[in-house]
Amino acid sequence: MSTNPTDSHASADVAARVERRWATLMVALVLLLVAMVVFTGLHWAMMPPSRVETIDPETLHVSGEFVETNLGSALESDGSVTVRVLAQQYSFTPQCIVVPTGVPITFRATSADVVHGFLVTDTNLNSMVEPGYVSTFRTTFDKPGDHLMPCHEYCGTGHQGMWAHVKVIDRDAFMQLANQAGNSRRLSCVK
Numbered sequence: 001m002s003t004n005p006t007d008s009h010a011s012a013d014v015a016a017r018v019e020r021r022w023a024t025l026m027v028a029l030v031l032l033l034v035a036m037v038v039f040t041g042l043h044w045a046m047m048p049p050s051r052v053e054t055i056d057p058e059t060l061h062v063s064g065e066f067v068e069t070n071l072g073s074a075l076e077s078d079g080s081v082t083v084r085v086l087a088q089q090y091s092f093t094p095q096c097i098v099v100p101t102g103v104p105i106t107f108r109a110t111s112a113d114v115v116h117g118f119l120v121t122d123t124n125l126n127s128m129v130e131p132g133y134v135s136t137f138r139t140t141f142d143k144p145g146d147h148l149m150p151c152h153e154y155c156g157t158g159h160q161g162m163w164a165h166v167k168v169i170d171r172d173a174f175m176q177l178a179n180q181a182g183n184s185r186r187l188s189c190v191k
């Protein structure tokens with residue numbers, strides 16, 4: 001071990017330089033992270049996500065696309081199907097949804113009261129349905145079948161009984177059912 005004061009002074013200078021470099025690097029890293037948070041906060045505040053659609057939950061039943069006569073499956077002019085669903089304590093309206101195989105389907109769902117869950121079993125459809133917002137998701141069913149649609153967000157004391165059915169039928173059978181329904185947009189699982 002050296003007792004030379006020059007050596008210990010040189011060691012202290014080296015340690016101080018290394019500590020300053022690390023401190024400078026850490027301050028730069030913290031400033032970069034703060035700048036990223038500020039940029040994303042300001043950027044997203046000026047341009048909200050494109051798929052956010054709001055709706056007044058107090059007037060859902062009075063007018064607009066979520067009145068009761070407009071709920072359920074509807075064949076659109078381009079051949080696709082739009083399904084409108086209203087969630088409210090403790091039920092989905094409609095209770096049974098009929099959709100065809102091999103056709104693009106757009107689900108549009110909203111809530112009249114509290115947060116609900118929208119899950120179609122054996123598929124990748126899984127979303128939260130919040131009051132004041134319209135949740136939109138798209139899918140195509142490949143084969144006929146029956147799927148349960150339970151609420152998977154706790155919505156109150158009757159939550160365990162909140163579920164519906166999605167019945168996927170052959171495309172031709174759906175088209176025949178849609179033609180029989182005529183101007184009624186709501187198709188039923190009951191024959």
